[in-house]
Amino acid sequence: MTFWLYLIFIVLILVFYFIRRVYKYPKELDFIPTVSSFKYISILLSNGGQHEIQKLIRESDPNKIGLVKVFDFGWKIHITDIEYAKSFLSESDSKIRNATQNSNKYFHWKRNEVSNGDHWIRQRNIASTAFNRALRPDMVAECINEFIMLLNKWADIPIDVLSLMKRLTIQILGKLAFSYDMKALDSLEEQPYFLEIYNKILQHLLNHLFTVFPFLNSLPLKRNIEFSSLIKEFDNFIFKMIEQRKLEISKAKNENENTDLLAEILDSANYEEYNYTNKELRDNLVNYFVAGHDTSATSFAFSRDIQNKAREEVINVLGSTSNLPTSENLKDLKYLTAIIMESLRLYPPASILVYRKPTKSLNLLSKITIPKGINISVNFWQIHRNPDIWNDADKFIPERFINPTKETKSSWIPFSIGPRNCIGQNFSMMEQKVVIALTLLNFEILLPPNAQHLDEIPLTKNLLLHPKKIDIIFSKLK
Numbered sequence: 001m002t003f004w005l006y007l008i009f010i011v012l013i014l015v016f017y018f019i020r021r022v023y024k025y026p027k028e029l030d031f032i033p034t035v036s037s038f039k040y041i042s043i044l045l046s047n048g049g050q051h052e053i054q055k056l057i058r059e060s061d062p063n064k065i066g067l068v069k070v071f072d073f074g075w076k077i078h079i080t081d082i083e084y085a086k087s088f089l090s091e092s093d094s095k096i097r098n099a100t101q102n103s104n105k106y107f108h109w110k111r112n113e114v115s116n117g118d119h120w121i122r123q124r125n126i127a128s129t130a131f132n133r134a135l136r137p138d139m140v141a142e143c144i145n146e147f148i149m150l151l152n153k154w155a156d157i158p159i160d161v162l163s164l165m166k167r168l169t170i171q172i173l174g175k176l177a178f179s180y181d182m183k184a185l186d187s188l189e190e191q192p193y194f195l196e197i198y199n200k201i202l203q204h205l206l207n208h209l210f211t212v213f214p215f216l217n218s219l220p221l222k223r224n225i226e227f228s229s230l231i232k233e234f235d236n237f238i239f240k241m242i243e244q245r246k247l248e249i250s251k252a253k254n255e256n257e258n259t260d261l262l263a264e265i266l267d268s269a270n271y272e273e274y275n276y277t278n279k280e281l282r283d284n285l286v287n288y289f290v291a292g293h294d295t296s297a298t299s300f301a302f303s304r305d306i307q308n309k310a311r312e313e314v315i316n317v318l319g320s321t322s323n324l325p326t327s328e329n330l331k332d333l334k335y336l337t338a339i340i341m342e343s344l345r346l347y348p349p350a351s352i353l354v355y356r357k358p359t360k361s362l363n364l365l366s367k368i369t370i371p372k373g374i375n376i377s378v379n380f381w382q383i384h385r386n387p388d389i390w391n392d393a394d395k396f397i398p399e400r401f402i403n404p405t406k407e408t409k410s411s412w413i414p415f416s417i418g419p420r421n422c423i424g425q426n427f428s429m430m431e432q433k434v435v436i437a438l439t440l441l442n443f444e445i446l447l448p449p450n451a452q453h454l455d456e457i458p459l460t461k462n463l464l465l466h467p468k469k470i471d472i473i474f475s476k477l478k
């Protein structure tokens with residue numbers, strides 16, 4: 001009996017010691033307010049969503065220090081103040097490394113958002129030029145015509161907007177990346193091949209058990225065997241597409257036939273010099289799909305009044321027929337641009353930045369020092385809803401972007417800023433404007449009761465913001 005009591009006592013001490021060790025943070029972080037772990041975990045375990053998590057984060061910093069620390073499989077810092085964010089995001093890559101993620105290792109990708117150093121610089125140089133050269137509103141408009149045809153078939157029937165937008169972006173990215181028809185808009189009943197495999201891979205990657213215990217990935221389990229064969233299948237698809245497109249490009253007589261990302265990358269002066277391999281091409285192209293396909297799910301969630309005003313502007317600029325917009329037209333769509341900016345303010349698709357780790361201790365604004373090795377992120381949601389910067393911060397008011405103040409202009413950062421900002425920013429803004437403008441010319445958008453209140457669309461707790469479920473009705477304009 002005494003033996004067992006001793007044993008239980010020793011085990012309790014070990015557990016206590018272990019929890020204290022894991023839970024302990026460097027004393028330099030003492031001044032940073034702590035988000036209650038109990039409340040945080042309760043929200044994660046309950047059905048709570050992003051609104052609840054972010055409310056807790058805001059309430060944890062009543063003195064507006066501009067940073068909080070959260071225990072989430074280790075201590076993590078969220079920057080919630082724009083000035084600290086600017087200072088952090090402008091740091092060079094040599095001082096801050098993106099934290100590696102499972103997907104890096106197990107999807108065999110070197111994803112740009114999570115790769116570092118020379119590898120990242122090399123990819124970024126090639127991709128920036130290619131992105132700017134491959135931007136074409138007419139290419140997006142081609143896909144929108146297919147989209148409108150699909151909506152015509154589904155007019156007056158509620159459609160899940162998240163899966164609809166996923167299809168549209170996959171279709172557009174297929175054309176942008178390799179002039180390939182992904183067949184994502186042929187029908188709403190059938191899942192396109194690419195999305196089917198890709199979604200299965202994501203399901204595997206998002207398995208919490210394998211994230212918490214990464215060694216499980218190396219065991220000969222049924223799940224791992226299935227996963228490897230999915231990756232093989234996915235690779236075959238992408239490599240085949242690359243080869244097919246390379247062949248078409250080599251045969252093309254006219255330069256305009258070549259405008260897509262793959263063609264621009266192959267054409268890049270640096271391509272030869274860097275001795276770019278097919279494997280790197282695949283990593284990059286897949287990367288654009290991952291970064292770009294899931295990012296505009298709340299685009300259609302705006303009220304009837306706002307819609308009417310935007311439609312009026314679109315008709316003024318484009319005329320009432322579905323003329324394809326030019327880059328000049330898009331610049332004139334000021335109100336529509338303001339709507340998109342306001343959606344991205346309230347619902348930044350990446351609610352927080354992928355965590356980064358300083359490789360040396362980091363001084364921000366000569367005010368605070370963060371020790372090396374701590375995970376840090378910028379919390380875009382908090383910066384976008386700071387009541388000291390934004391009037392009626394939680395309200396959807398597009399007009400605030402018509403004549404923005406200097407302060408609001410520099411506090412709008414859904415695409416991040418600094419050397420690692422979003423490479424698809426211009427493309428994405430162009431894409432959203434064309435999509436919304438042409439949809440408004442053809443349809444009235446009717447929102448379901450759970451999204452009528454645009455200031456608080458129900459969201460999941462994923463870091464990439466997803467509405468819980470919004471079924472939208474597209475009703476043909478008479």
Ligand code: HEM
Pocket residue numbers: 112113114124173287288289291292293295296344348349350353354414415416417419420421422423424425427428
């Ligand atoms: C509303 C749409 C989008 C938003 C809000 C968004 C936001 C972001 C953010 C916050 C980052 C991280 C930047 C950082 O680490 O500082 C990022 C990175 C990136 N995004 Fe986007 N993105 C969008 C659409 C797209 C699209 C359509 C593409 C491609 C077609 C794309 C490609 C990328 C790439 C390649 C990176 C990694 C850049 C690097 O590490 O050098 N994004 N994006």
